[in-house]
Amino acid sequence: MTDVEAPSTAEMNADIKLITDNAERIFTWKYDRERDQLITLYNKAMASQWDSINDLDWATDVDPEFLVATTQRDNVTVELARAAKDLPGSPFKNWGEKEFTQLSIESLKATLSQFMHGEQGAMMVAAKIVETVPWIDAKYYAATQTMDEARHTEVFAKYLHTKLGDPYPMSPYLEEQIQVLVEDDRWDISYLGMQIIIESLALAAFGQMLRVTEEPLLKKLLRYVLSDEARHVAFGILSLSELYENLTSAELLDRQEFMAENTIRNRTRSTTPEIWERMGVSAKEATPFLMEAASTLDRSYFTGFQTAFFSKLVPNTRKLGLLDANDGHLRKLWGEAGMLEWEFADNTADDYDTYDAVAADRAAATTGV
Ligand SMILES: [Fe+2]
Ligand SMILES: [Fe+2]
Numbered sequence: 001m002t003d004v005e006a007p008s009t010a011e012m013n014a015d016i017k018l019i020t021d022n023a024e025r026i027f028t029w030k031y032d033r034e035r036d037q038l039i040t041l042y043n044k045a046m047a048s049q050w051d052s053i054n055d056l057d058w059a060t061d062v063d064p065e066f067l068v069a070t071t072q073r074d075n076v077t078v079e080l081a082r083a084a085k086d087l088p089g090s091p092f093k094n095w096g097e098k099e100f101t102q103l104s105i106e107s108l109k110a111t112l113s114q115f116m117h118g119e120q121g122a123m124m125v126a127a128k129i130v131e132t133v134p135w136i137d138a139k140y141y142a143a144t145q146t147m148d149e150a151r152h153t154e155v156f157a158k159y160l161h162t163k164l165g166d167p168y169p170m171s172p173y174l175e176e177q178i179q180v181l182v183e184d185d186r187w188d189i190s191y192l193g194m195q196i197i198i199e200s201l202a203l204a205a206f207g208q209m210l211r212v213t214e215e216p217l218l219k220k221l222l223r224y225v226l227s228d229e230a231r232h233v234a235f236g237i238l239s240l241s242e243l244y245e246n247l248t249s250a251e252l253l254d255r256q257e258f259m260a261e262n263t264i265r266n267r268t269r270s271t272t273p274e275i276w277e278r279m280g281v282s283a284k285e286a287t288p289f290l291m292e293a294a295s296t297l298d299r300s301y302f303t304g305f306q307t308a309f310f311s312k313l314v315p316n317t318r319k320l321g322l323l324d325a326n327d328g329h330l331r332k333l334w335g336e337a338g339m340l341e342w343e344f345a346d347n348t349a350d351d352y353d354t355y356d357a358v359a360a361d362r363a364a365a366t367t368g369v
Contacts, residue, residue: 017175022185025131028139037238038137045144045231048358050224052151052158055358060217062163068104071213077107077275081286083293090289091281103279109160110168110272115205116156117170118198121178122232123149125194132187138239145235148228155221163217168272177262188243192255195236196316197262202229203348204308223357230348230355233316237349241320249326256322256330263313264337310339315347 033039072078081103085092092099126149129142160167181193206229210222244252273283314334317323323331323343334340 019179019182021128021182023128023132023187023190024185026134026187028134028136031136033137035135035137035238035242038135038141038235041231041235041238042137042141042144044353044356044359045141045148045228048227048231048356049144049147050151050358052155055224056155056221057217058158058162060215062215062217064105064164065101067213067215067218068101068108071209071215071218072104072108073212075104075107077290078104080290080293080297083297084286084289087289087292091285092289099279103275105164106275106278109164109166110275111205111209112156112160112164113168114171114174114272115202116153116160116167118174118178118202119149119153119156121174121181122194122198122202123153125178125181125190126232128182128190129187132190133239134187135239138235141235145228145232148232152225152228155225159218159221168274171272188240188255189258191236191240192258193262195233196240196320197259197313199229199233199236200312200316200348201309203233203312204305208305208308227355227357227359230352233312233348234352237316237319237347241349244321244325252322252325253329256326256333259317259322259330260333263339264333311342311345312348314339314342315345316349318343319347319349 068075078100081092081095082100084090085095123146126142126145130139130146133139133142157167177193177198181190181198184190184193203226206222206226210219210226213219213222244255247255276283276286314323317330323334331340
């Protein structure tokens with residue numbers, strides 16, 4: 001008899017979530033290499049694989065207070081709580097620097113937790129693409145992406161676990177986004193939702209954190225994750241632009257609606273309410289004060305982040321031909337939402353190589369620079 005009991009069904013279910021994938025798996029007999037750009041991308045992916053154990057220095061001592069002093073410098077949640085402190089009846093009225101620093105740490109943990117959960121979602125969607133895409137070059141590439149996403153999930157989980165403490169649950173917004181992509185029976189929708197929307201979003205979020213953080217382990221981790229992500233977005237653009245050249249207007253309209261639905265109409269991203277519980281304030285109590293503070297600061301909750309996101313998303317979507325199909329249907333919708341300002345920013349199919357920090361570090365090591 002062992003002293004460890006098998007988990008009950010209820011315990012098992014608390015640790016997992018079941019999602020049904022409705023897409024058909026495709027086995028192809030065509031092994032000929034036909035897509036030069038995907039071959040190039042696959043070769044780069046193989047050459048730029050990095051090692052989560054040996055390429056990152058996990059012995060780095062991370063001081064959470066030092067970490068948030070730079071990484072969270074412009075954190076909106078903390079800024080709003082500070083502004084809400086002096087409102088009448090504020091739940092933050094007795095807070096001092098200690099509490100605001102702790103909020104900053106919790107807020108960073110919540111963000112890194114969403115990165116971790118999102119990466120697991122990306123791993124599942126990349127694996128789904130391996131199964132559902134009809135082209136051998138794309139199956140090969142998606143297999144490398146699946147490995148990349150495993151490494152990303154692993155490093156965010158390890159950073160949280162060894163340096164910061166307990167992660168937060170997945171936000172309902174992100175959970176719903178990923179569930180829809182895993183369930184969908186159209187193979188290109190997984191690509192469109194993950195490679196074009198969520199990964200453009202990841203490029204923006206990781207890039208924003210990389211620009212401000214001075215903690216060396218997180219910095220290197222983000223540089224390496226970003227260099228993979230840029231390749232993933234390029235993979236989506238190169239594959240889908242070929243497919244979309246041959247779809248009917250009705251099929252393209254469907255994809256344009258998907259883009260509008262998942263960008264404009266979902267612009268309000270939910271935060272992680274559990275942060276407030278850990279800070280001893282209920283989310284319900286905190287929210288009206290944060291909203292009021294937001295109106296007095298005259299600052300939209302996610303402006304900086306949205307700018308970074310749209311500057312990737314819009315040129316990438318343009319490159320797919322989805323802006324102008326059906327008499328510019330998506331161009332009209334995004335134009336009304338003020339998103340076209342970024343139409344001619346660099347698209348990731350053309351600039352992904354500039355992100356390759358792994359290749360840059362290896363070249364520097366070889367030449368001794
Ligand atoms: Fe990733
Ligand atoms: Fe990715």
